[in-house]
Amino acid sequence: MKDEEVNILLNDLLEVYGYDFNDYSKASLKRRMQRLFALDKFPSFAEFRYRVRNDEIYLKRFVEEITVNVTEMFRDPAFYKLLRKEVLPLLATYPFIRIWHAGCSTGEEVYSMAILLQEANLLHKSLLYATDLNPDVLEKAKAGIFPLSTMKQYSENYILSGGTHDFSSYYTTRYDYAKFNRDLAQRMVFATHNLVSDGSFNQFQLILCRNVMIYFEKPLQDRVLTLFDQSLEPLGFLALGAKETLRFSDIASHYKQLGKEKIWRKGAS
Amino acid sequence: MAQGSIIKKELLLIGGSAGSLEAILQLLPAIQNEKGLAIVLVLHRRNSESLLPNLLSEKIAWPVKEAEEKETILAGTVYIAPADYHLLIENDKTISLDYSEKVHYSRPSIDVTFESAAEVYGESLIAILLSGANQDGSVGLKKIKEAGGYVIVQDPTEAVVSYMPQYAIDHVRVDAVLPVAKMPALIHELLP
Numbered sequence: 001m002k003d004e005e006v007n008i009l010l011n012d013l014l015e016v017y018g019y020d021f022n023d024y025s026k027a028s029l030k031r032r033m034q035r036l037f038a039l040d041k042f043p044s045f046a047e048f049r050y051r052v053r054n055d056e057i058y059l060k061r062f063v064e065e066i067t068v069n070v071t072e073m074f075r076d077p078a079f080y081k082l083l084r085k086e087v088l089p090l091l092a093t094y095p096f097i098r099i100w101h102a103g104c105s106t107g108e109e110v111y112s113m114a115i116l117l118q119e120a121n122l123l124h125k126s127l128l129y130a131t132d133l134n135p136d137v138l139e140k141a142k143a144g145i146f147p148l149s150t151m152k153q154y155s156e157n158y159i160l161s162g163g164t165h166d167f168s169s170y171y172t173t174r175y176d177y178a179k180f181n182r183d184l185a186q187r188m189v190f191a192t193h194n195l196v197s198d199g200s201f202n203q204f205q206l207i208l209c210r211n212v213m214i215y216f217e218k219p220l221q222d223r224v225l226t227l228f229d230q231s232l233e234p235l236g237f238l239a240l241g242a243k244e245t246l247r248f249s250d251i252a253s254h255y256k257q258l259g260k261e262k263i264w265r266k267g268a269s
Numbered sequence: 270m271a272q273g274s275i276i277k278k279e280l281l282l283i284g285g286s287a288g289s290l291e292a293i294l295q296l297l298p299a300i301q302n303e304k305g306l307a308i309v310l311v312l313h314r315r316n317s318e319s320l321l322p323n324l325l326s327e328k329i330a331w332p333v334k335e336a337e338e339k340e341t342i343l344a345g346t347v348y349i350a351p352a353d354y355h356l357l358i359e360n361d362k363t364i365s366l367d368y369s370e371k372v373h374y375s376r377p378s379i380d381v382t383f384e385s386a387a388e389v390y391g392e393s394l395i396a397i398l399l400s401g402a403n404q405d406g407s408v409g410l411k412k413i414k415e416a417g418g419y420v421i422v423q424d425p426t427e428a429v430v431s432y433m434p435q436y437a438i439d440h441v442r443v444d445a446v447l448p449v450a451k452m453p454a455l456i457h458e459l460l461p
């Protein structure tokens with residue numbers, strides 16, 4: 001697939017469906033499109049394009065495949081440990097805690113956070129807003145059902161993050177699936193939100209946006225960071241993925257990093 | 270053999286898996302860098318193990334660093350793909366990291382970086398595939414060949430684990446099969 005063909009599809013997405021991926025990093029988009037083209041065995045680019053433009057069901061698959069949805073519970077355990085030790089004790093002083101998971105994918109990160117909050121006895125006074133541009137991943141997140149085969153890894157991550165309970169007490173097993181307890185999901189709100197085109201919708205004390213902005217080009221990264229800055233209360237926390245940074249961004253001067261994990265605290269004013 | 274001297278070589282890619290660390294510790298210190306080559310290393314390794322840049326820094330005269338997202342690839346620097354992310358290269362020769370599915374059970378995957386570099390660097394690319402127990406790298410080497418790059422594979426009889434280099438030799442028309450000790454001289458010949 002050529003660069004021009006990638007651009008043609010990107011323009012189609014914008015024109016027909018209003019999805020704007022033009023400011024995403026091209027190497028990853030191109031690789032994802034090529035992969036899908038091969039996977040679905042299209043005989044020509046023209047047929048690929050026709051499907052994307054005319055078949056809304058296929059479009060869902062297309063969007064899901066070009067935006068990467070891979071995620072894990074308690075990914076980067078040291079990150080969660082720092083949330084536990086330094087961030088939650090400060091959030092505990094608020095009468096009401098609002099957290100935003102932007103680009104939450106299928107929700108593994110949100111359930112991890114709910115477990116931390118429950119163990120700190122804060123879940124009852126928290127609200128977790130879990131958003132993603134893709135409505136299908138949000139449906140999965142709502143259900144809170146994850147493959148049983150991943151639980152061993154998640155349980156190890158959980159212990160490394162400082163968890164002391166029996167991880168398997170948080171879910172019940174059905175066939176090959178682990179269904180997470182309903183009380184964890186009680187304080188979660190799921191909604192579609194596109195970081196490219198949608199604005200700020202609330203004020204938060206903690207925003208997590210991990211492994212989403214690595215797919216954005218620099219100007220879009222800056223725009224999204226400004227959106228987070230507008231949505232974060234003074235002294236609030238912003239958490240990014242292991243390879244993402246606030247450094248070099250427009251908002252960097254108002255934020256201070258906690259140690260070497262990717263958590264920054266906003267200044268007082 | 271080596272006669273690529275008309276085209277300036279800009280980037281050396283090195284891919285390795287099981288048994289490749291020794292080869293790298295032998296190879297890198299022997300490559301001189303007055304010719305303005307950049308190096309990108311893609312090695313399979315255990316999650317979040319980040320000692321490699323330090324280890325290599327001690328052995329090599331030129332700067333070694335873990336590749337960062339959006340960083341521009343500069344001549345005279347060795348970049349190491351970080352654990353648990355694929356490394357892709359953009360048209361403007363900046364680095365993109367990608368947390369998508371593993372390829373050949375690996376993240377970073379050698380194929381992912383090799384394929385992406387082939388599209389951007391074409392003929393100005395040299396790639397080396399070292400020891401490993403995996404099929405990763407072959408598809409990428411093929412793309413590099415198609416784009417006009419130069420492809421070297423470690424002699425399987427020397428490799429600690431022969432499977433990966435042998436698989437590449439069986440599937441790609443590689444330019445050279447060599448023991449590590451002979452690679453630096455060939456690389457210097459390829460540089461104008």
Ligand SMILES: C[S@@+](CC[C@H](N)C(=O)[O-])C[C@H]1O[C@@H](n2cnc3c(N)ncnc32)[C@H](O)[C@@H]1O
Pocket residue numbers: 067068069070071072075102103104105106109131132133134137193194195196209210211212241368
């Ligand atoms: C790799 S996942 C990250 C999941 C999780 N935060 C983690 O770190 O494990 C990236 C997610 O970002 C979402 N995404 C991509 N572009 C987006 C956008 N413009 N607005 C909202 N979500 C987006 C994708 O749908 C995908 O679910």
